[in-house]
Amino acid sequence: MDLLHALSDEEGTFSAREKALARLVLEDIDFAVNASINDLAERAGVSPPTVTRFCRRLGCQGFPDFKVQLAKMPYVGLRYFAPETPTETPEEVAEDIVAKAQNALFQMHRQLDLAAMSKAAHLLRGADFIHAFGASGNSAMMAHELHNRLFRLGCPVSASSDHGMNAMLAAAAGPGTVVFGSSFSGRDPMLVRCLDLARGRGVPTIVVTQSGSPVAKAADVVIAVDLPEGRNIFRPTSTRYAYLAVIDILANLVAYADREKATRILRSIKEELVRRRDGDDRQALGD
Amino acid sequence: MDLLHALSDEEGTFSAREKALARLVLEDIDFAVNASINDLAERAGVSPPTVTRFCRRLGCQGFPDFKVQLAKMPYVGLRYFAPETPTETPEEVAEDIVAKAQNALFQMHRQLDLAAMSKAAHLLRGADFIHAFGASGNSAMMAHELHNRLFRLGCPVSASSDHGMNAMLAAAAGPGTVVFGSSFSGRDPMLVRCLDLARGRGVPTIVVTQSGSPVAKAADVVIAVDLPEGRNIFRPTSTRYAYLAVIDILANLVAYADREKATRILRSIKEELVRRRDGDDRQALGD
DNA sequence: CTTCATATGTAAATTATTTTCATAAAATGG
DNA sequence: CCATTTTATGAAAATAATTTACATATGAAG
Missing domain, CATH: 3.40.50.10490 (Glucose-6-phosphate isomerase like protein; domain 1)
Incomplete structure (x- = not known):
């Protein structure tokens, strides 16, 4: 549950490549959640083993586990990192209000x-x-x-x-x-x-x-x-x-x-x- | 987002093996989310390809995608399937109230x-x-x-x-x-x-x-x-x-x-x- | 300047997943 | 009721993904 926290690297212990990975993941969680280790490595400009090591450092068992952990959160937690998108249609308004409410609950609970x-x-x-x-x-x-x-x-x-x-x-x-x-x-x-x-x-x-x-x-x-x-x-x-x-x-x-x-x-x-x-x-x- | 719905097999189009898989997944989402295709196949008593086919039928791209889709939900949606557990400690009370509130938002939105x-x-x-x-x-x-x-x-x-x-x-x-x-x-x-x-x-x-x-x-x-x-x-x-x-x-x-x-x-x-x-x-x- | 620790990549090994194909079971049509 | 087709399923092979082992580079500490 603390991937969120780990990814923000508050202790500043990430290496250069790891920072790049963390940035990429936070910027585009959807991509990270759906990508293979090769896709992710390539887009971050690192090698696949670096990704595996990064996942382990974050407390996950491996890359697949990392993806699952990541997927568990976006709906409730990680959207805070996404830029605020303007809502126009009723669909977007409903989606946005529900997501924000869930986020608020999630953050409060933390x-x-x-x-x-x-x-x-x-x-x-x-x-x-x-x-x-x-x-x-x-x-x-x-x-x-x-x-x-x-x-x-x-x-x-x-x-x-x-x-x-x-x-x-x-x-x-x-x-x-x-x-x-x-x-x-x-x-x-x-x-x-x-x-x-x-x-x-x-x-x-x-x-x-x-x-x-x-x-x-x-x-x-x-x-x-x-x-x-x-x-x-x-x-x-x-x-x-x-x-x-x-x-x-x-x-x-x-x-x-x-x-x-x-x-x-x-x-x-x-x-x-x-x-x-x-x-x-x-x-x-x-x- | 409609894995939830798909898994409940409302149209009754699942075969025997698929029903067994759906039941296993709904009974123990945590296991399903963390298992490999072999673990899941073995515990459901089916072969790995059957699992892949099952995932595709559910609208996923493959087994890894299925796991990710599944992982996206538990926090907000699938807990409804879990039996109501009695809460005693303040931790449990907080956890339960927050989860139920998020569920209510999720269901309403649906x-x-x-x-x-x-x-x-x-x-x-x-x-x-x-x-x-x-x-x-x-x-x-x-x-x-x-x-x-x-x-x-x-x-x-x-x-x-x-x-x-x-x-x-x-x-x-x-x-x-x-x-x-x-x-x-x-x-x-x-x-x-x-x-x-x-x-x-x-x-x-x-x-x-x-x-x-x-x-x-x-x-x-x-x-x-x-x-x-x-x-x-x-x-x-x-x-x-x-x-x-x-x-x-x-x-x-x-x-x-x-x-x-x-x-x-x-x-x-x-x-x-x-x-x-x-x-x-x-x-x-x-x- | 050397030594050591750390970070990182390459290639090999392993593991996971999917495809292909064969077979069996069930459904359909005569 | 049998032949035919469709569908479901698994075994094995092929592919893809991930991890490990090892080598190299980088930079800090002595």
């Missing part, structure tokens, strides 16, 4: 700090009250989504995307409260202020944001998500998919922290839903 | 009706007013997300997840209005009622829902998303990722339908955001 997630889950499970803060559409969605996930598990949680309100809530927070914040950019001064207020009152704070950002610096538990932004202004950010998955994973961990309680609440929600619909209980928990 | 999407996009772009309806958390999120996407493009849109309100809005809708509805289950009687009301007033209706469901039947333009639900009740439905992508694609198509207008509005939103933050304009449009 960098996810599970220790921070576990810590956050335990804080949330143990909280007497949870405030979820987020603003400006995208982060507001995350705050509401956390609410939507956690109330089902029996957590006392409220979500708010009202800056003034959030500041008051943070200023009034007492012991047992936990504050959760989301900020895609990490530069939401009002959220920073809320976090500072909470911290000043000894209330633990959890954020999902860009590492090293003002928001990250103001929080106790930081779940860092650092993704490159696309350049198509018409396109909503694919980072949302990654954030959504972070919320899902967090909610799942909270559920696992006290399964018995989660099961009880989920069952009663389900019963209510079935009663209000047509008695078909195969449905998911909530429309 | 079945997406782009003609319906285009039709929906043109209806939305031409509307004088858009009502986005959705209830119960998940679909409410989709309605609000559509609002969040479309207002940025200069569309007059409002989102509501209040059943009573929705019915009144639908009943009051005049010419030029378009109603958009989301329902994961397709069995939201109140949404069906709103759609009927709108239809009765000659207002076009667009829905994202399960095909063949009551909601689908009540709408003019149906964007069908049919995905299997997971069996882990602690886990939020991965269908949300697919729906979110549908909204994104739709919003992108709406933007492309009148780029000049979309660009103008997006620019002013961006200026406002930058003014309220620290002047860094690299940020995405909205937190």
Whole structure:
């Protein structure tokens, strides 16, 4: 899974020929995936054994294994290296949005700090009250989504995307409260202020944001998500998919922290839903 | 990309040996992807040439190409064939949620009706007013997300997840209005009622829902998303990722339908955001 | 300037894959 | 029901791909 990383040669240990090979592969993965060792060697201007050695150095068993490893990724990972192609037709738009969303999920997963997630889950499970803060559409969605996930598990949680309100809530927070914040950019001064207020009152704070950002610096538990932004202004950010998955994973961990309680609440929600619909209980928990 | 489909032998044209091969491949993709043609032939109890012929029949160029095609999929597609494994550790939870989300995106993309999407996009772009309806958390999120996407493009849109309100809005809708509805289950009687009301007033209706469901039947333009639900009740439905992508694609198509207008509005939103933050304009449009 | 380590290529050996051809099994038509 | 054709399959040969073994060159270290 770390071919991606290996190919970028962060340690700078590649020889000249190997660099040429790495460049060629990253530039045209489709070619690399379909080529024979001779084709690849020829186009990179090296000999076939050099290619085999290159593959081994990358941690593969040989050239065929390298191709398979490479093929496993392109759909989800390596497209980031491809130049951003303009989309015009509906086919291209759909293809591009789906690929970018999958990439965002892939990248988030690679960098996810599970220790921070576990810590956050335990804080949330143990909280007497949870405030979820987020603003400006995208982060507001995350705050509401956390609410939507956690109330089902029996957590006392409220979500708010009202800056003034959030500041008051943070200023009034007492012991047992936990504050959760989301900020895609990490530069939401009002959220920073809320976090500072909470911290000043000894209330633990959890954020999902860009590492090293003002928001990250103001929080106790930081779940860092650092993704490159696309350049198509018409396109909503694919980072949302990654954030959504972070919320899902967090909610799942909270559920696992006290399964018995989660099961009880989920069952009663389900019963209510079935009663209000047509008695078909195969449905998911909530429309 | 359609190896998946080809391997399932829906036309039933496989011979006995080919069926054995298909079964072996689907049962243990990891093995198939890493094996040599001899290993695979031996384990399936056939001769190597039979394997080559099998690959060709599947539309591949040969056995190596088959392996590459196969390797391209597992991460996003073929995991559906794997039995649902219980997750326990945070690693497993994260891995599973990310894989399921990617699968949902993959499957949605495979079945997406782009003609319906285009039709929906043109209806939305031409509307004088858009009502986005959705209830119960998940679909409410989709309605609000559509609002969040479309207002940025200069569309007059409002989102509501209040059943009573929705019915009144639908009943009051005049010419030029378009109603958009989301329902994961397709069995939201109140949404069906709103759609009927709108239809009765000659207002076009667009829905994202399960095909063949009551909601689908009540709408003019149906964007069908049919995905299997997971069996882990602690886990939020991965269908949300697919729906979110549908909204994104739709919003992108709406933007492309009148780029000049979309660009103008997006620019002013961006200026406002930058003014309220620290002047860094690299940020995405909205937190 | 020599020595050693490393990088790389050539050619041979090995291995993998495909083609060719023969045979057997199943389907088709009388 | 038999003859004929088609189709499926494997064995062996041919080809192609990959790797190994070895030789040479390059450059760094002493």
